[in-house]
Amino acid sequence: MKYDRAERLTKLPPYIFIEIDKKRKAALAAGVDLVDLGIGDPDRPTPAVLLRALANASRNPAYHQYPLGSGLPEFRQAAARWFEGRFGVRLDPASEILALIGSKEGIGHLPLAFVDPGDRVLCPDPGYPVYNAGTLFAGGVPVRLPLLSSNGYLPDFGAIKDAHLKRARILWLNYPNNPTAATAPESFFKDAVRFCKRHGIILAHDMAYSEIYYNGAPPHSVLEAPGAMDVAIEFHSLSKTFNMTGWRIGFAVGRAELISGLITVKGNLDSGVVSSIQAMAIAALEAPPELSESVRRVYQKRRDLFVSGLRRMGFDVEYPKASFYVWARVPHGATSASYSSELLEKAGIVTTPGNGFGTAGEGYIRMALTAPEERLKIALERLKAFVAR
Numbered sequence: 001m002k003y004d005r006a007e008r009l010t011k012l013p014p015y016i017f018i019e020i021d022k023k024r025k026a027a028l029a030a031g032v033d034l035v036d037l038g039i040g041d042p043d044r045p046t047p048a049v050l051l052r053a054l055a056n057a058s059r060n061p062a063y064h065q066y067p068l069g070s071g072l073p074e075f076r077q078a079a080a081r082w083f084e085g086r087f088g089v090r091l092d093p094a095s096e097i098l099a100l101i102g103s104k105e106g107i108g109h110l111p112l113a114f115v116d117p118g119d120r121v122l123c124p125d126p127g128y129p130v131y132n133a134g135t136l137f138a139g140g141v142p143v144r145l146p147l148l149s150s151n152g153y154l155p156d157f158g159a160i161k162d163a164h165l166k167r168a169r170i171l172w173l174n175y176p177n178n179p180t181a182a183t184a185p186e187s188f189f190k191d192a193v194r195f196c197k198r199h200g201i202i203l204a205h206d207m208a209y210s211e212i213y214y215n216g217a218p219p220h221s222v223l224e225a226p227g228a229m230d231v232a233i234e235f236h237s238l239s240k241t242f243n244m245t246g247w248r249i250g251f252a253v254g255r256a257e258l259i260s261g262l263i264t265v266k267g268n269l270d271s272g273v274v275s276s277i278q279a280m281a282i283a284a285l286e287a288p289p290e291l292s293e294s295v296r297r298v299y300q301k302r303r304d305l306f307v308s309g310l311r312r313m314g315f316d317v318e319y320p321k322a323s324f325y326v327w328a329r330v331p332h333g334a335t336s337a338s339y340s341s342e343l344l345e346k347a348g349i350v351t352t353p354g355n356g357f358g359t360a361g362e363g364y365i366r367m368a369l370t371a372p373e374e375r376l377k378i379a380l381e382r383l384k385a386f387v388a389r
């Protein structure tokens, strides 16, 4: 007897990272010392002050019961204060903010609230794979929006076919961008809001890297653009900002109607975010700015060290303005997959092939600055020897 998987699972694109993952596991099993720049998961621990807040909150019996749907009022108020302080946009904590079990959860669930079978969802390519997966699970059809270096990795709305536009329900954007590390100018968000208004599309912006920026230039929220509250929902995460990927908490902000659609989906699937983790998140959002500043400083030093080293070796690579990714073109004649495999086998460095994020990512590899400076220096030495061969 055989249990066939539902069609929605068979529609998922093949997992392109599988080959490099196999090689990585085999090398590790053979005792090879790998410098792992593959997965974008912060290597540093969650700040001690936040762990103390979690430990204290865990002793509150009120937090031992089911958390309520949209999050603790105190959490939503703290998120509203943080948001206004950071972006100058005032939100109603009661209707315009929703706690999420990590922003990935909300991103994946949003189409269940607003996409019917056959509807189109505009997804950046290369992009975070969850935009596609969530669309497919809802029966929607992902439409690729190529992000090209010639266009600053911003999508060209004018290039979208009318047939897709007519049925488009959601436009996904993600700045600072994973995997390209691009940022978007304010004028682009204004254009995106106008575009979504004209065509009746939901503007869904993933801002997981809002606080990982360099040279003192904080990225803008899409909600700062005029009229954005009419069309937009924005996803925020504490994961990257506070080294909290393991605790699973994020939040969505934006038009109340969009937030409430997502609440309806979640209310039927989960019972909210662990309350003591919401308390930990309040401590993070209310922490002095030095806390996220210290996280940024670590990545800035790594970025400067690693990217300057790559450039000296002749790699075609920009200094990221934000995020902790380095998006590098592979040398002429190589593909994303072949180069990534070679780096693993001959230099002991794990990278992510760019085509795993979509066909427009072909010709690139992504390296995550989630390894200490000593390891990045070793990676540079190995690369130097590899390139010299």
Ligand SMILES: *Cc1c(COP(=O)(O)O)cnc(C)c1O
Residues within 6 Å of the ligand: 040, 101, 102, 103, 104, 105, 128, 174, 178, 206, 208, 236, 237, 238, 239, 240, 245, 248, 249, 250
């Ligand atoms: C890491 C990441 C997320 C998800 O973060 P959570 O841990 O689920 O909050 C969302 N979008 C992008 C682009 C990411 O890289």
